[in-house]
Amino acid sequence: MATNSDNILLQTRNSSDVKVQIVPCQPKTLTHLPQRPKVELSFSDLTYTVQQNKSSKVILKSVSGHIRSGELTAIMGPSGAGKSTLLNILTGYKTTGLQGSIMMNGNERILSQFRKLSAYIMQDNQLHANLTVDEAMAVAAKLKIGSKTGKEKEEIINEILDTLGLIDHRKTMTSRLSGGQKKRLSIALELVSNPPVMFFDEPTSGLDSSSCFQCISLLKTLARGGRTIICTIHQPSARLFEMFDQLYTLADGQCVYQGSIKQLVPFLANLNLQCPSYHNPASYIIEVACGEYGDNTQKLVNAIDNGQNDIRDGKPFPHLKKEILNNALHKPADDDTSMTSNNVYDYGFDKFVKDYSKTNFIDYDGSLQSVVNNIAKGTPDAVAVTVDHEKLPNVDTALLNEDIAVPQPRYGNSELRQFFIILNRALLFSRRDWTLMYLRLFAHILVGVLIGGLYYDIGNDGAKVLSNLGFLFFNMLFLMYTAMTITILSFPLEMPVLLKENFNRWYSLRSYYLAITMSDLPFQTIFCIFYVGIVYFMTGQPMEFHRFGMFLLACLLVAFVAQSVGLVVGAAMNVQNGVFLAPVMSVPFLLFSGFFVSFDAIPIYLRWITYLSYIRYGFEGTALATYSFDRPKLKCSIDHCHFKIPTTTLEELDMMNSDYRIDIAALLVIFFVLRIAAFLFLRWKLKSNR
Ligand SMILES: Nc1ncnc2c1ncn2[C@@H]1O[C@H](COP(=O)(O)OP(=O)(O)OP(=O)(O)O)[C@@H](O)[C@H]1O
Numbered sequence: 236m237a238t239n240s241d242n243i244l245l246q247t248r249n250s251s252d253v254k255v256q257i258v259p260c261q262p263k264t265l266t267h268l269p270q271r272p273k274v275e276l277s278f279s280d281l282t283y284t285v286q287q288n289k290s291s292k293v294i295l296k297s298v299s300g301h302i303r304s305g306e307l308t309a310i311m312g313p314s315g316a317g318k319s320t321l322l323n324i325l326t327g328y329k330t331t332g333l334q335g336s337i338m339m340n341g342n343e344r345i346l347s348q349f350r351k352l353s354a355y356i357m358q359d360n361q362l363h364a365n366l367t368v369d370e371a372m373a374v375a376a377k378l379k380i381g382s383k384t385g386k387e388k389e390e391i392i393n394e395i396l397d398t399l400g401l402i403d404h405r406k407t408m409t410s411r412l413s414g415g416q417k418k419r420l421s422i423a424l425e426l427v428s429n430p431p432v433m434f435f436d437e438p439t440s441g442l443d444s445s446s447c448f449q450c451i452s453l454l455k456t457l458a459r460g461g462r463t464i465i466c467t468i469h470q471p472s473a474r475l476f477e478m479f480d481q482l483y484t485l486a487d488g489q490c491v492y493q494g495s496i497k498q499l500v501p502f503l504a505n506l507n508l509q510c511p512s513y514h515n516p517a518s519y520i521i522e523v524a525c526g527e528y529g530d531n532t533q534k535l536v537n538a539i540d541n542g543q544n545d546i547r548d549g550k551p552f553p554h555l556k557k558e559i560l561n562n563a564l565h566k567p568a569d570d571d572t573s574m575t576s577n578n579v580y581d582y583g584f585d586k587f588v589k590d591y592s593k594t595n596f597i598d599y600d601g602s603l604q605s606v607v608n609n610i611a612k613g614t615p616d617a618v619a620v621t622v623d624h625e626k627l628p629n630v631d632t633a634l635l636n637e638d639i640a641v642p643q644p645r646y647g648n649s650e651l652r653q654f655f656i657i658l659n660r661a662l663l664f665s666r667r668d669w670t671l672m673y674l675r676l677f678a679h680i681l682v683g684v685l686i687g688g689l690y691y692d693i694g695n696d697g698a699k700v701l702s703n704l705g706f707l708f709f710n711m712l713f714l715m716y717t718a719m720t721i722t723i724l725s726f727p728l729e730m731p732v733l734l735k736e737n738f739n740r741w742y743s744l745r746s747y748y749l750a751i752t753m754s755d756l757p758f759q760t761i762f763c764i765f766y767v768g769i770v771y772f773m774t775g776q777p778m779e780f781h782r783f784g785m786f787l788l789a790c791l792l793v794a795f796v797a798q799s800v801g802l803v804v805g806a807a808m809n810v811q812n813g814v815f816l817a818p819v820m821s822v823p824f825l826l827f828s829g830f831f832v833s834f835d836a837i838p839i840y841l842r843w844i845t846y847l848s849y850i851r852y853g854f855e856g857t858a859l860a861t862y863s864f865d866r867p868k869l870k871c872s873i874d875h876c877h878f879k880i881p882t883t884t885l886e887e888l889d890m891m892n893s894d895y896r897i898d899i900a901a902l903l904v905i906f907f908v909l910r911i912a913a914f915l916f917l918r919w920k921l922k923s924n925r
Pocket residue numbers: 285286287292294312313314315316317318319320321
């Protein structure tokens with residue numbers, strides 16, 4: 236048997252040769268995904284300032300940089316150096332307090348356009364726990380690539396899951412996935428729309444070394460597919476570090492290295508910072524940036540010109556180039572292009588280098604000699620002429636701009652479709668959330684039976700009217716608290732996933748909010764019907780269908796309004812504050828409900844509170860449904876019943892002139908006002924979180 240590099244020659248018995256070609260195993264690629272434009276990012280003089288108390292704090296100090304497509308770029312630096320801040324700015328997640336420019340393919344970046352082309356995979360895998368991998372992928376596909384047919388979506392999902400090694404876990408609930416699998420699922424969900432730029436905040440955090448390797452290999456594969464992959468990373472092992480193409484290192488908000496991974500050690504050595512043999516270069520640059528080898532930060536910042544310079548393989552370092560160039564410039568001229576007072580020397584090399592790199596973000600490349608020649612030949616103007624944008628490497632401008640210029644919809648689906656997809660997902664969660672559904676149902680039935688037993692058959696007894704009013708008030712109390720507390724939790728718990736999905740343009744906040752708020756209404760209605768049905772009949776309220784209907788409607792609306800209060804509180808504050816504040820804030824509404832103090836007895840300056848008290852409208856509505864509308868006299872189980880005539884009760888409650896329709900209308904108005912307020916709070920919270 237003879238072999239050459241890729242072919243094996245097998246000799247058979249009858250000596251006819253069979254040539255077997257060995258094809259190296261190809262990394263899995265995503266073939267079904269649509270071709271997307273390549274995107275290169277560069278940023279110049281970025282300064283990011285935050286307000287702290289009354290002073291301002293500068294977090295990024297005039298940094299520049301260039302991130303190429305097809306490369307895996309790591310943003311590294313000591314803790315607090317500004318890595319996450321830079322990533323958040325590049326993703327467009329943070330936009331306020333920012334100075335400087337960010338360019339996309341050589342043009343000023345338009346954030347709304349850029350957001351359609353990028354995905355941000357945040358550090359904590361924000362996944363819905365109550366979905367299987369398959370379901371999560373299906374929802375992402377429906378939302379993000381709505382124009383594709385079901386079969387096409389299925390193919391894309393299969394391919395992504397296969398590529399990311401999740402195909403065998405497609406029926407697993409996301410909550411049961413391992414840390415590495417969750418990370419891969421987070422990536423898979425965003426890959427559905429194949430964004431050309433992907434940002435990862437510490438993708439390896441919490442993973443073991445093998446999962447870290449798999450994760451970075453995956454990012455490398457994505458980068459090789461032509462995407463621009465940028466991630467922050469703490470201190471990778473030497474093995475992981477080698478897998479990156481480009482490194483961007485920050486120290487104290489300034490850039491101390493930008494360039495190829497391979498050039499890091501020689502670059503540092505050139506600045507008399509010798510990385511010891513067998514020492515991980517990633518650790519070494521962090522140690523240098525932390526000041527463990529003396530204060531070298533400024534030296535590095537100057538050498539790399541705070542990110543203006545980019546150290547590429549096979550190219551001399553900028554400070555060495557400067558020497559070469561200076562030598563070239565000082566060489567006696569062999570022709571008649573000797574320098575005059577207004578020539579290149581006066582223009583100044585440093586300024587030229589700065590201007591050149593600023594305009595182009597290209598490293599000092601192979602055309603240096605021609606630049607030198609041009610400078611030598613002419614005036615500073617001649618320098619500008621030599622910068623030929625079309626010939627500069629890594630700027631695939633024309634094609635990219637064309638592709639990006641094609642107007643892309645903001646979302647992968649219409650808002651109506653988004654609404655139904657999110658509604659379906661929310662209903663699926665509800666079905667699977669045992670606490671939310673079955674416990675709530677059980678609580679309504681149990682409390683209903685308990686109250687029914689406590690106030691058994693008192694509804695038509697003139698001697699027990701006061702107890703019956705107590706029963707009406709308790710209904711309000713129970714419905715209010717059960718409906719409110721469950722929703723106080725919903726937004727704060729969903730917020731991280733909402734932030735991620737909304738930022739990555741899965742859906743609009745409007746569709747999400749409508750779907751989420753609508754999804755619980757049917758369940759709340761069913762629970763309320765169960766509860767009211769049990770207590771109404773057990774307590775012996777008037778057996779008239781229209782009275783039951785009116786009673787139920789008032790109870791339902793109180794529950795819906797209480798739910799809306801929970802939404803407002805949940806949208807505006809965190810769980811800890813909400814759980815305390817919402818019940819406390821409800822106390823005045825209970826006090827002014829008309830049960831403890833009749834309207835007439837309330838001081839004039841406090842009466843306005845009764846108009847805001849939805850409990851008052853609910854209590855009044857149920858009291859009117861029970862005692863108004865010409866209800867005949869009640870039975871009397873003792874000798875004399877003061878409240879035998881129903882209107883006496885209404886007089887006592889100061890409800891003689893009350894109108895059931897006004898109560899219902901008031902509850903509806905409060906309901907809509909609160910729902911709108913909850914939406915506005917949610918929108919504000921999403922913005923303020925950024
Ligand atoms: N809104 C803010 N208000 C005040 N200081 C802030 C704010 N945001 C960030 N900082 C500060 O800016 C610095 C950089 O923060 P950043 O989170 O970007 O660091 P990092 O390099 O990602 O750190 P780590 O690796 O520890 O996550 C830190 O000192 C941080 O305290």
